[in-house]
Amino acid sequence: MGFLQGKKDAMITIKDRYAVLGQPIQHSKSPRIHQLFAAQTGQLLTYEAREVSAEQFITMVTAFFMEEGRGLNCTVPLKELAWRYADENTERANLSKAVNTLTLREDGAIVGDNTDGCGLVADLMVNHGIKLAGSRILILGAGGASRGIIAPLFEQAPQSLVIANRTIDKAVNLATEFGDKGNVTGCGFAALAHQHYDLILNATSASLSDQLPPLPDGLIAEQGICYDLAYGNQPTPFVRWGLAHGAVKSLDGLGMLVEQAAEAFFIWRGVRPDTQAVIELLNAERSASC
Ligand code: ATR
Numbered sequence: 001m002g003f004l005q006g007k008k009d010a011m012i013t014i015k016d017r018y019a020v021l022g023q024p025i026q027h028s029k030s031p032r033i034h035q036l037f038a039a040q041t042g043q044l045l046t047y048e049a050r051e052v053s054a055e056q057f058i059t060m061v062t063a064f065f066m067e068e069g070r071g072l073n074c075t076v077p078l079k080e081l082a083w084r085y086a087d088e089n090t091e092r093a094n095l096s097k098a099v100n101t102l103t104l105r106e107d108g109a110i111v112g113d114n115t116d117g118c119g120l121v122a123d124l125m126v127n128h129g130i131k132l133a134g135s136r137i138l139i140l141g142a143g144g145a146s147r148g149i150i151a152p153l154f155e156q157a158p159q160s161l162v163i164a165n166r167t168i169d170k171a172v173n174l175a176t177e178f179g180d181k182g183n184v185t186g187c188g189f190a191a192l193a194h195q196h197y198d199l200i201l202n203a204t205s206a207s208l209s210d211q212l213p214p215l216p217d218g219l220i221a222e223q224g225i226c227y228d229l230a231y232g233n234q235p236t237p238f239v240r241w242g243l244a245h246g247a248v249k250s251l252d253g254l255g256m257l258v259e260q261a262a263e264a265f266f267i268w269r270g271v272r273p274d275t276q277a278v279i280e281l282l283n284a285e286r287s288a289s290c
Pocket of ligand 1: 140141142143144145146165166167170203204205206211212213214
């Protein structure tokens, strides 16, 4: 009996630990997504959500990695702190000045990466078949979310990129900063009148408070598409605006969320999950909850 029990104990597998940190975090879909990825790919891991304020960030992250945690996702309001915290950052994280994925490397270094931009591009191009090459793109907002997507969008050779923001200086400064990547300009919302865009990306945080930037009519080109980086169980105000103003598609950021998670999962586990299956499941779940 004692021998058998001993054998059983020896077979208990220690699972690698991962988590997402942010505030608020209780509605995060990341634990569900990573658990689905793990089940699908046969990876043994745990992934939990932890409410962490900016003030608690350094203490919590240091403790997590000291206790053999393997990787963290960081979300609002922690991405810039995570970028500053990492021992090393990837080039795309440094361009974003924000990190959503921290990884404990074998030599003990904490490496920061940002998978948001490639998650967006994968959702647009692979999941929705949207052509970015040669397109006229408008980004609404000039905060952290916008900064993270500019370089990955330019990699797809759009014709032009305009950044419009409530605080005009921030849009102009961001455009100047990325000026060496391609044709990019910054302006306020009023300056958008009489212009047309093939793709309009809402990267403001307005949707989070159920608001909409003040957008002039006629912004959406024929066959134009709207995409909100935010998502919710109900269509966001910007998704509704797109539909009401003639977009052929008006999408929210659920697919981007799954794609950025898949890229983090690949960094941590070296395996690419099937994102399509997870997006379909999450979409079905939110349709059922409405
Ligand atoms: P994030 O990291 O999510 O990008 P952020 O860096 O605080 O957050 O940036 C929020 C962005 O949303 C900013 O561009 C902000 O505009 P300002 O720079 O003028 O503050 C924009 N934003 C937030 N609420 C908005 C609203 N109601 N209408 C228009 N823009 C809004």
